[in-house]
Amino acid sequence: MRKATARTRDIESESPETSALRRQLEGGLELLETASTHSQTLSTALGGMAWGRRLRYAAESLQRLLGAEPAVLEALESLRRRAQREQDASGAASRLLREHEAERERLSRLIARRLGLGEWGTLAERLKRLEALVLLMPLPPGKGESLLLAGSTELPPAGLLLRFLLALAFAAYFLGLWAAVTLQLGFIVLLWTRSGSYWLTSERLIWEPRLGLSVEVPLSALGDSAVEVSPATGNITFFGDKPLTLHHISGASRLVALLSIRRHKEFRGAAATPDPRRIISVVRARRSHPPGRTRLPDEDGQVFLRPDFVLFIPDMEARSLLETLTGAREPAIFSPWLGWEDSEASMELLIDQLQCLPEERMDALLRKVAAAGRSCVLWEPRDIDWELTGDALVLELSREGSKMSIRLAQRGGAAIRAVTAHWPGLAVSSPAPR
Incomplete structure (x- = not known):
């Protein structure tokens, strides 16, 4: 509304010669003025230091200017014919023609x-090349992808800041x-020029430095x-066909952990968060072995309770479980400062990401873990005896002398009851009277 009011005021205050020209061009002058606004927006974005970042936010002006280019050329030709009929080069048509042509030349x-x-190229051809560049790097999340993690460099990592202060x-x-x-100013400039923003989506990793073009992998x-990974500087470097370094990232460990999971094809297309409607409960459990000549020690681990199966996974490194799920050896995560960096995915994060998968794919991967052995056990509900006891929620599972015992707080009871409601042979004991 403010722009429209200002434009109305400019039209009312313009010279009679310009007003007459506006009527003669029949909307052509208004078209040129609109194109001039978009052209100035693009010129401002391209003229700044962080032009790659600014160009993203000028994408609408770019597309509107490119779409209007044929009509703009026609309006300029009409204006040029009017200027040729003027006796003086200072006439309204000549002056406006020079202004618009100079603006287009600058852009x-x-x-x-x-x-x-x-x-190379006309303005229209150069605009198309610029549009292709913008379309290659759309702002996340793009169509068909979800945003998993985002961040930017606001303060230097603690290790880098400590070294600078010393x-x-x-x-x-x-x-x-x-x-x-001088040292302080140099540090600020260096940090600013090397810093930027990152986005991790379900399909790509985007790094947008403050200077230069964005990079996506x-x-x-x-x-x-x-x-x-360098915890001291917050730098993360990915080696491969397209090496990429992200500078001074706060929370670098979280980003690397998510990437170590999401890079695998088995996790491609997974949602950003687990579906709360899914019937599943993942809890800690202790498994005892059946009695025999050799008494095996009890095992602690994670148990996945599903309507169709129960899977027990003994405590192991998340890296080992991920290798079992994907069948691929996990690449090294190395830190030049701290030796082998423990930035790998934790078991909790891996379990959370498993639940982001489509339900059928999640179940298939869990069954794959059971088939791989490694003390993992998969039971079918129809083959086990089970009992859910009282408000304390003690779930006892047994099969052929082997037992699992699950104890958890009341807040986890709803998820367990939702699962066991699909099991045959419901056995629920009431709590003992007090």
Whole structure:
């Protein structure tokens, strides 16, 4: 509304000659003014230091300007004919023609400089090349993908900040105040130029530095690439066909852990969060072996309770379980500062990501774990004896002398009862009277 009011005021205050020209061009001048607004928006985005980042947010102006280009050329030709009939080069048509052509020339030069096009192409062709660049890197999440994690560099990681403060104190003590100020300014500039924002979606990883163009890597392209993590600087480097370094990332361990799971084809297309309507309960349990000549020790682990099966997975590293699920050896996560970095996916995160999968795929992977052995046990509900006891929620499962005991707080009871409601031979004991 404010822009419309300002435009109305400009039209009312313009010269009679310009008003007459506006009527003669029959909407052509309004079209040129609208195109000029979009052109200025694009020129501002391309003229700044962080032009790659700004270009994303000028995508609408780019598409509108490109779509209106044929009509703009027609309006310019009409304006040019009017200017040729003027006796004086300072007439309204001549003046407006020079302004619009200069604006278009400036935009064309900016696009050519940013994309390295030299003298190639008309403005329309350069706009199409620019549009192709924007379309290659849409703002996340794009169509058919979900956003998993996002972040940006706001403060330097603690390790990097500590090293800088020590260097600053050294410079101030031995070299003087001006040396410390220079060092501080250099650190701020270096951090700003190397920092940026990242997005992890279900399909790709996008890194948008403050300077330059955004870089995106499809998760499928990461494959078994090794990952280098520096907790001191917050840098993450992915080695592969398209090496990529993310600088000064806060919470680098969380990003690397998610990537170590989502890079596998088995997790492609998984949702961002588990479906709360899914009938499943994952709880801690203790499994005892059947009596025999050799008494085996009890095992602690995770038990997946599903309407169709019960799966017990003894305590193991999440890395080992992920390798069993995907059949692929997990690439190393190496830290030059702390040796082998423990940024790998935790068991809790892996279980959470499993529940983000489509239900059939999740069940198939869980059955795959049971088939791989490694002390994993899968029972069918029809083959087990079970009892759910009282408010304390003690679930006892037994089969051929082997037992599982599950004890948990009342808050987990709803999920367990939802699962056991699908099991045959319901056995629920009431709590003992107090």
